[in-house]
Ligand SMILES: Nc1ncnc2c1ncn2[C@@H]1O[C@H](COP(=O)(O)OP(=O)(O)OP(=O)(O)O)[C@@H](O)[C@H]1O
Ligand SMILES: [Mg+2]
């Protein structure tokens with residue numbers, strides 16, 4: 001197959017591994033810098049241009065679109081979809097996952113375990129929002145955060161109130177969430193590929209840190225993931241319409257609680273912790289699923 005990957009940095013571990021896995025299976029994978037693609041959307045035939053030339057018709061495209069360029073990146077992906085190219089994850093599904101509010105609403109509607117969460121834009125009374133999730137301690141998150149930055153634990157009513165008020169004053173959208181203390185700074189990352197958990201790891205936050213993110217100093221270990229955790233992860237990915245997803249769950253007294261579903265999960269931590277060839281699993285999924293016109297949305301549906 002002739003494959004394309006939308007990525008800005010071809011040198012990243014995850015991107016190198018996908019190229020390796022594709023080539024090992026006899027495919028070609030062109031890495032295309034998302035921001036250097038331009039599109040002709042006036043003609044009937046959707047065209048993608050790159051370095052002055054039209055891109056060929058690929059069998060599948062692997063979107064690895066960074067959070068900072070979601071808007072343009074999804075437009076480029078939609079253009080591939082309009083050509084009938086099979087996307088590993090569809091533009092609409094990535095859009096759902098990137099919007100934390102929309103993702104949580106969809107997951108809640110499907111009955112998936114979530115920490116009690118309130119959302120407010122500039123609430124008049126911060127204490128009402130804090131009360132809504134059962135009082136302090138609470139976790140306050142920027143809607144657009146990543147890598148654990150913009151995730152704050154507020155232990156007292158006074159600090160929670162002043163943090164909510166500060167973000168409101170700055171016109172920043174936040175989520176206020178019940179703090180799952182029994183997770184003890186750990187979470188489980190399940191890597192779902194094609195409706196199956198292919199690898200799972202536990203991330204343990206560094207001492208004194210409630211966030212388990214590797215970027216915040218967390219370490220990884222292979223996780224013995226329960227049936228319930230597996231089915232929760234698979235269900236969460238399918239609700240958002242993602243073929244490939246990194247589903248983050250907290251182990252709470254009330255069962256697994258999904259905190260986040262990542263549409264472009266990193267492969268380094270999970271491959272190193274588990275020795276699973278996740279990149280190979282992804283390419284195998286594409287082999288089994290890619291067909292011209294097999295994309296469900298073709299960039300059309302909301
Ligand atoms: N409600 C909560 N209760 C306890 N711990 C939490 C809660 N929410 C988040 N955490 C911890 O903080 C970490 C970061 O939170 P979250 O995944 O929501 O943020 P993020 O910035 O989007 O991170 P990512 O890099 O995974 O995109 C989680 O992995 C988890 O360890
Ligand atoms: Mg995130």
Ligand SMILES: [Mg+2]
Pocket residue numbers: 148248260
């Ligand atoms: Mg996270």
